[in-house]
Amino acid sequence: MFQIGEFSKLANVSIRSLRHYDKIGLLIPEKINTETNYRHYSASQLQTINKIQKLKEIGLSLSVIKEILASGSNTETIQAHFAIRELELQEELETIKQQNLLLESSLAVLKDDSAKLNYHVVQKEIPKRFVASVRDTIPTFANEGWLWERLYKEIIPQQVQFSKEPYNMAIFHDETYLDANVDVEVQVALKQSDYQAVNGVIFKEVPAETVASVIINGSYEQMTAVTETVAIWLENHNYQLNGPMFNIYHVSIATDPNPQNWVTEACFPIKEQNNEI
Structure with missing residues (x-):
């Protein structure tokens, strides 16, 4: 078992994040000392925290990640959320393209204020x-x-x-x-x-x-x-x-x-x- 500081170093996750995950029921410590209130994590929970971090990296919210973990990482559940995220990324990409076009058109105006005249x-x-x-x-x-x-x-x-x-x-x-x-x-x-x-x-x-x-x-x-x-x-x-x-x-x-x-x-x-x- 590892205290929260040790687990934090092994997982490359801040103590603040671990406490937040505990609060929302995403990753509850394996054991909590009732006298000291110290949190202890098991080695097997490193696999869970790694899944959480990987799902965060692709832009899934903590509520969605919690749903995926609760499903036992069910393939259909994961695919459904991945499909939604793919659509979101396509929309974000289109927005970025539009902003890039606006950036290009605005650059000439900003470089030459006389253009408006x-x-x-x-x-x-x-x-x-x-x-x-x-x-x-x-x-x-x-x-x-x-x-x-x-x-x-x-x-x-x-x-x-x-x-x-x-x-x-x-x-x-x-x-x-x-x-x-x-x-x-x-x-x-x-x-x-x-x-x-x-x-x-x-x-x-x-x-x-x-x-x-x-x-x-x-x-x-x-x-x-x-x-x-x-x-x-x-x-x-x-x-x-x-x-x-x-x-x-x-x-x-x-x-x-x-x-x-x-x-x-x-x-x-x-x-x-x-x-x-």
């Missing part, structure tokens, strides 16, 4: 128009597609007539940035607005508004640089924001799955700067 800001007017619209709170910005599906599901049966310039746009109504439960409205322009409102889809006339506009070719990862560019433009031209920003989708995932081909117009409603600010 390559975006061209244009002051323009979005005209008054009739629109079909649906506005709702969605879990995240990535769920915007739900609103488009809902919009078209209700307007197509009414045989609506789209405007020559449809102005497919998403308006982001939250006054501050939110990670979740975001207030988003999607609109498409029509020749007229006398259709039947249904399932939250309404038809209305929206007024013209002046915006600072930037065309984005490619994925939405560029939005951070775009907003920096627009902020500088606003200060330099004595303008301030005047309402929620919105995107006009000229080429989107709805018509082309390749992000490199997307064309998005980021629009920031503006008004002349209040000199009291």
Whole structure:
């Protein structure tokens, strides 16, 4: 029998970990002296601790390891948990690949701050128009597609007539940035607005508004640089924001799955700067 310190050295496991394993019932000492409370381990328990360490190395949790050991290291139990872990590793690998691509794309921007200035800001007017619209709170910005599906599901049966310039746009109504439960409205322009409102889809006339506009070719990862560019433009031209920003989708995932081909117009409603600010 070995005291906990001796067993710790033989197993290459800290005393703290051994005490934790004891506490959660993963590896209980062979014997505990009731008078001194000293823990004693047997040589055979080295095999168990080695299994625990090996299973930890492949990323299994202690609760899963405990289940495997309780099953007597049943082959089916092990294979089931290994299969789950393999799927987790594949997901982690995909995340790492995406982060690596982001790292490569971000490196050029971080090395050259002038890159963000390559975006061209244009002051323009979005005209008054009739629109079909649906506005709702969605879990995240990535769920915007739900609103488009809902919009078209209700307007197509009414045989609506789209405007020559449809102005497919998403308006982001939250006054501050939110990670979740975001207030988003999607609109498409029509020749007229006398259709039947249904399932939250309404038809209305929206007024013209002046915006600072930037065309984005490619994925939405560029939005951070775009907003920096627009902020500088606003200060330099004595303008301030005047309402929620919105995107006009000229080429989107709805018509082309390749992000490199997307064309998005980021629009920031503006008004002349209040000199009291």
